[in-house]
Amino acid sequence: MSSSPKSREIIFETIRCGDSLKISAIDMATGIEVSIIAPPQADESYTQTIAARKLEVKLRKKAGIEPEKSLDDPDDPGHDILA
Numbered sequence: 001m002s003s004s005p006k007s008r009e010i011i012f013e014t015i016r017c018g019d020s021l022k023i024s025a026i027d028m029a030t031g032i033e034v035s036i037i038a039p040p041q042a043d044e045s046y047t048q049t050i051a052a053r054k055l056e057v058k059l060r061k062k063a064g065i066e067p068e069k070s071l072d073d074p075d076d077p078g079h080d081i082l083a
Contacts, residue, residue, distance in 0.1 A: 010055060012048050016040065025051035027059060034058050 009028040014021055021042065024035045034054045038047045060066065 008059075010052055012051065014044070014047075021047070023047045023051045025055040027055060030059070032058060032062070 011026050011028060013024040013026070015024075016022075017037075019040065021038045021040055022035055023038060024033055025048070026033045032055065034051060036047065036051050036054060038050075
């Protein structure tokens with residue numbers, strides 16, 4: 001398996017918490033986990049993409065590598081979602 005975060009195996013877990021969904025992304029190689037909260041009507045593939053990006057940022061920071069894009073980049077489709 002390549003060390004690139006984009007080629008990592010990630011599992012997702014979605015749990016309904018009241019009026020929200022908690023989406024967790026777990027990197028299988030390291031066991032590192034991140035979570036986001038989304039409205040229950042949110043598109044599953046979109047929320048998984050956001051959770052995977054958050055996981056990628058965490059893995060890059062842990063490795064001492066700067067993230068590829070700024071989280072404040074208006075061209076990033078997830079820039080307006082707080083995670």
